[in-house]
Amino acid sequence: MGSLPLDDALFSLNPDTFAEESTAVVDFLARYYRDIERYPVMALDAKPGSIRKVFPDAAPETGESMDRILDDVQRDVLPGLTHWQSPSFFAYFQANASGAGFAGEMLSTGLNVVPFMWKASPVATELEQVVVDWMAGLLGLPELFCFAGGGGGVLHGSTCEAVVCTLAAARDRAISRLGHAAILRMVVYSSDQTHATFQKGARIVGIPPANFRVLHTTAESGYGLSADTVRAAVEEDVARGLVPLYLCATVGTTGLGAIDPVRELGQVARCYGMWLHIDAAYAGSAAICPEFRCHLDGAELADSVSMNPHKWFLTNMDCCCLWVADPTALTSALSTDPEYLKNVGSGGDVSPIDYKDWQIALSRRFRAIKLWVVLRRYGAAGMRNYIRRHVRMAEWFELAVVADERFEVVVPRNFSLVCFRLRPRLGIDDDEVDGLNRQLLAAVNASGRAFMTHFVMDGKFVIRLAVGGAMTEMRHVRDVWELLKEKANELVGGS
């Protein structure tokens, strides 16, 4: 491969060299995954700014061989990675990779079509409609979010984009009723556990920052947002002449995995004409198991729902499902119709979907083929087993924490996220407890044997263990518990 005809390889998509080079990349990745447990989960030696010095100041003047490039990936790139696919990665929420997700991504990238409208690749649009309907069925979403039920779904790159689109739809729906000036009176409601992207999204669509409500949640409700709290805040705003616009309900919050009561929030939203969005970015995947569907009970009261297959659903980055009950609300806010994008008269009674009008950008990827490959390759039963396996591992870890008197679980576990800490002891104050927990987390992460992140709950520093890696097995969860106990012994002595 060192003697590749570089001119060919560079300036054409030569099927022969392309196959050879891509195979080398696949072999490289297979080796990486085989060896992944040998790498420290975090890039331990990386200091800000230290890595870029390794790379030349300018792009090469002449092309280089793929062999050489892959050698450099091994030498210069791998050591600077945080290994998200490591089976001992328990930080944030997972970004699952899988064989089928990879294959689907290869097909998407390999075909490289840009299906912004139906005509631009009819099958890409229609397969997307099929897979979002399939997903809605698997999650047990109400029929009204399916195309046959008058709603429909779309694949975005991230929840953040999906949220901006729903906020724009809600805003324009209200503007059509109240006029453009009303935007200054529109209010968005969230909880103190809601993902920060809602605040950012509200800013992007022009909601005055002072009109973004961050409502308090408490331990009693498991940090879910109570409908009474929302009602009280809305009443106060209405009395001041403000316009309740949008309410976010989260199923599985990022910090603690908390669950907002969807039905009750939906009733409040209906009562005041607010748009209700359900953010199930992480935990939506669990809803494919009947035992977790109850958390989406009341979804028929929502205007939109989103979840990320790129988190806990074996779908490589990136893929977010967004469903809306009323697609015209979305397309009214997002459609453009310049001459160069006039669609075909499809000839039939059905006017085709142009997904450019369901998203921010014009260009888009053929993500549907990726999710379709994942669903076909593993099947619904396989996916349910996959989810349940992680939940069982998290259950085991939670019980281990409970059984060790030095530790406490700070909020009952939901799904596969365990939030815990070293517990306060006689004679040390809250700051010292926080300090010990910070040290514990730092020691675990510095070992390179696992990676976890933290959250601050009611002012307390808590450690999160998010189980859900595609390669994570029970032994990795046992190992991380042993590691935690080992570091705890060094900090506070044995149990």
Ligand SMILES: *Cc1c(COP(=O)(O)O)cnc(C)c1O
């Ligand atoms: C991860 C997450 C998001 C953000 O998702 P992106 O796809 O990264 O934009 C939003 N909400 C919740 C609850 C999440 O867990």
